[in-house]
Amino acid sequence: MTDPAAVVRDVSKTFGETKALDGVSFEAHHGELFGLVGPDGGGKTTLFRILTTLLIPDSGSATVLGLDVVRDLWAIRSRVGYMPGRFSLYGDLTVRENLSFFASVFGTTVEQGYELIAPVYRQIEMFAERRADALSGGMKQKLALSCALVHRPDILFLDEPTTGVDSVSRREFWDQLDMLRSSGLTIVVSTPYMDEAMRCDRVALVQGGRILQIDAPAQIGSRYPLPLIDVTGAERYRMLLALRKAPHAHSVYPFGTSLHFTDERPGHDPLSVIADLREYLTANGFTDVTAQPIEAGIEDSFMELMTPAQRAS
Amino acid sequence: MTAPLAAPADLAIVATDLTRRFGNFTAVDHITFDVKAGEVFGFLGANGAGKTTAIKMLIGLLEPTSGEAKVAGLDLRTQTEEIRRRIGYMSQKFSLYEDLTVLENIALYGGIYGLTDRQIRERAAVMLETLGLSDDLVGRLPLGWKQKLAFSVALLHEPAIVFLDEPTGGVDPITRRQFWEMIYAAAARGTTVFVTTHYMDEAEYCDRISIMVDGRIATIGTPLELKQQWKVPSIDELFVRLARPS
Numbered sequence: 026m027t028d029p030a031a032v033v034r035d036v037s038k039t040f041g042e043t044k045a046l047d048g049v050s051f052e053a054h055h056g057e058l059f060g061l062v063g064p065d066g067g068g069k070t071t072l073f074r075i076l077t078t079l080l081i082p083d084s085g086s087a088t089v090l091g092l093d094v095v096r097d098l099w100a101i102r103s104r105v106g107y108m109p110g111r112f113s114l115y116g117d118l119t120v121r122e123n124l125s126f127f128a129s130v131f132g133t134t135v136e137q138g139y140e141l142i143a144p145v146y147r148q149i150e151m152f153a154e155r156r157a158d159a160l161s162g163g164m165k166q167k168l169a170l171s172c173a174l175v176h177r178p179d180i181l182f183l184d185e186p187t188t189g190v191d192s193v194s195r196r197e198f199w200d201q202l203d204m205l206r207s208s209g210l211t212i213v214v215s216t217p218y219m220d221e222a223m224r225c226d227r228v229a230l231v232q233g234g235r236i237l238q239i240d241a242p243a244q245i246g247s248r249y250p251l252p253l254i255d256v257t258g259a260e261r262y263r264m265l266l267a268l269r270k271a272p273h274a275h276s277v278y279p280f281g282t283s284l285h286f287t288d289e290r291p292g293h294d295p296l297s298v299i300a301d302l303r304e305y306l307t308a309n310g311f312t313d314v315t316a317q318p319i320e321a322g323i324e325d326s327f328m329e330l331m332t333p334a335q336r337a338s
Numbered sequence: 339m340t341a342p343l344a345a346p347a348d349l350a351i352v353a354t355d356l357t358r359r360f361g362n363f364t365a366v367d368h369i370t371f372d373v374k375a376g377e378v379f380g381f382l383g384a385n386g387a388g389k390t391t392a393i394k395m396l397i398g399l400l401e402p403t404s405g406e407a408k409v410a411g412l413d414l415r416t417q418t419e420e421i422r423r424r425i426g427y428m429s430q431k432f433s434l435y436e437d438l439t440v441l442e443n444i445a446l447y448g449g450i451y452g453l454t455d456r457q458i459r460e461r462a463a464v465m466l467e468t469l470g471l472s473d474d475l476v477g478r479l480p481l482g483w484k485q486k487l488a489f490s491v492a493l494l495h496e497p498a499i500v501f502l503d504e505p506t507g508g509v510d511p512i513t514r515r516q517f518w519e520m521i522y523a524a525a526a527r528g529t530t531v532f533v534t535t536h537y538m539d540e541a542e543y544c545d546r547i548s549i550m551v552d553g554r555i556a557t558i559g560t561p562l563e564l565k566q567q568w569k570v571p572s573i574d575e576l577f578v579r580l581a582r583p584s
Contacts, residue, residue: 064510066481162385189430189507191384191536192574193581217508218537232510262522278515281542281572282561324511331512 028091030055030180030211031076036085038071045071047234048085053180053213053227058206060225061215062323065185068234069215070110073184076213077107090179103131106178108169110185116158120149120168123157124175131176138175144204146171163194170201181205183214187221199224219324230327237330242323249321249329251275252288252295254302258314264306271305273298278328285325286316347411350375350499350530351396355405358391365391367553368405373546375498378521378531380541382573383550384581389534390503392550396532397501398422410498423451426492430504432484434491436477440466443476444491451495465490482513489520499530506535518543538574547573549580556580 029052038046046068053059061069074080076089078098087094092101114123121135124146128135139146149167152160157168166186173181183202187195199221206212214225222228223242230237230245238245258264261284268277268286275289288298295318306314321329351373358366366388373379383389394400396409398418407414410424434443441462448458466473469486476484485505492500502521506514518540521531525545533544541547541561548558557564557580561573570576 064481064513065508067510185508189385189504189536191577191581192538193384193578195536196578219511278512279518279543281539327510328512331510 028088029053030057031059031087031089031213033072033076033087034085036072036075036082036087038068038075038080038083044234046075046082049231049234049236050085051229051236051239053211055211056206056209057226058202058212058214058224060222060228061213061231062217062219062222062225062228062327063215063231063237064217065188067231069231070184072231073107073109073182073213073215077105077182078102103176104179106173106176106181108173108181108183108186110188112165112169114157114165114169114172117156119154119156120160121153123168123172127172128175133176135175138177141177141205141208141210142171142174145174145201162190163197166190166194166198167201174205178210180211180213183212185215185217187216187218195221219322219327222323228323230323230330232327232331238326245323245326246321249326251291251329252293252298253319253321253325254286254288254295254298254316255280255319256284256286256302256306256314256316257282258306258311260311264311267306267309267311268302271302273301276328278325280324285319287325287329348375349373349408350377351379351407351409351532353396353405353407356392356395356402356407357404358388358395358400359403364553366395366402369550369553369555371548371555371558373499373530373532375530376525376528377545378525378533378543380544380547381532381534381550382541382547382577383534384577387550387581388553389550393501393503393532393534397425397427423495424498426495426497426500428488428492428500428502428505430507432481432488434476434484434488437475439473439475440471440479440487441473443487444494447491447494453495461494465494482509482516485509485513486517486520489517493524493529497529499532500524502531502533504534504536506537506540514540538572538577541573541577549577551580 031053034050036046036049049072063069075082075087075094078094078101081095089101090104094101124135128138145167149164152164160168187198202212225242227239227241229239265277265279265284268274268284273289275287278285299316302316303314349372354370355368356366357368369392381389395402396407398421409421412421444462445458469490489505506517525531546560548555564576568576
């Protein structure tokens with residue numbers, strides 16, 4: 026591995042009164058599937074627009090494939106693939122015409138790029154003569170990905186490719202990203218879905234124009250600073266409200282059928298936390314309580330890392 | 339309050355063989371189900387399964403090809419106007435005016451729903467207090483606030499049923515959970531909540547859920563019943579199994 030595929034150093038960008046990016050730094054390595062994970066409005070799209078040379082940062086610097094995003098914009102543009110968050114294709118052109126158009130803009134042909142796009146494009150090739158705006162959401166997404174890949178870019182930027190997509194289609198899309206990564210392509214992808222972070226090599230948690238943490242997904246959970254207990258039982262909502270008032274409660278959040286209780290005492294023995302919780306819940310009339318210590322997931326960590334001001338909003 | 343007609347008072351929605359075709363494509367194919375008054379009902383399905391078409395029929399925006407439904411005790415075919423006054427709706431796209439302030443938006447929607455000035459003033463004050471909002475331009479609010487405000491506005495005229503179409507898409511994980519606490523609070527006041535989501539953990543928060551596949555309701559029940567019936571550990575697993583039968 027030589028230079029990283031993308032380097033962002035202390036980048037800030039302000040729109041009017043809104044600070045979209047506030048001193049953001051990270052590196053994505055060659056061949057890596059790097060995730061920017063966080064809610065809408067966190068600055069992810071601004072970051073992509075800077076990396077794809079569509080916006081100039083107010084301060085800081087960024088390089089893509091060793092090229093400067095401000096000075097070398099033309100050299101960068103022909104070597105990156107970019108799938109913006111909104112549908113970016115020509116609705117009144119057919120699937121085949123869209124693909125040919127994007128190939129020709131980059132001075133290539135569909136045939137030359139076919140090998141790379143094949144795993145994705147084959148799934149929509151039967152609709153080659155259909156107008157793009159007559160495709161379903163999932164097929165549009167596959168066409169947009171094919172168009173972003175047709176000129177065989179060295180790095181791929183995907184801005185929220187799975188927003189509004191059902192959980193099954195999201196899994197399938199990530200399977201395709203796995204395939205592309207195994208061909209050696211560097212991929213930087215953003216998502217508001219915390220569960221998708223697990224499919225990245227490394228992730229940056231992004232919120233309010235800042236990066237909260239960067240690490241391999243499994244490592245992020247292991248850095249959770251406080252004892253974390255998974256609690257289940259009858260009357261989940263009443264139990265949630267009760268647990269918030271439990272002694273040493275730091276936070277309590279619903280997770281599917283469970284509640285995640287974080288104790289405010291760092292390093293405190295989770296088993297003694299559980300013993301205290303059981304006693305407290307029994308005294309408050311709860312039955313069928315199960316409680317066990319768990320390792321934090323991305324979503325636990327994300328909520329813990331959000332600043333107090335952000336949590337209140 | 340409008341008196342319920344044929345439908346039992348404890349049922350907020352009763353759909354019978356509700357069907358919608360577009361040309362020779364059947365988007366919603368004879369769905370029959372009911373939603374109990376005061377419950378949080380999760381209406382799940384893959385993209386293209388027919389959820390949006392079904393919701394558009396239930397809120398009176400799209401006429402069924404065949405079948406019938408009672409919404410808040412009213413007939414979907416003959417009492418569409420009355421139904422619209424008795425329901426609230428919040429779409430996945432933010433539906434408030436960005437260049438109006440919070441209070442101006444509340445006054446506008448209150449007026450549309452025929453509330454008196456006094457009702458608008460009183461409910462607006464309670465809303466700002468509950469949400470902890472000041473009267474800023476709506477466009478300046480963070481997304482999470484906008485979604486919470488849009489939900490509150492959808493409840494402004496105290497509807498019997500509120501329809502929420504992917505209300506938590508793209509919001510941060512804490513706001514997502516605060517939003518669900520607002521849903522529970524609305525249900526506790528007796529409002530029926532009909533909600534769609536792509537977050538499968540949220541499906542577990544519903545009293546009952548249905549999963550639509552290819553225009554039909556493939557399964558319906560409480561999350562626990564469905565997990566036992568289909569022998570799956572989570573609703574996410576069940577969703578995968580039903581949406582992509584291998």
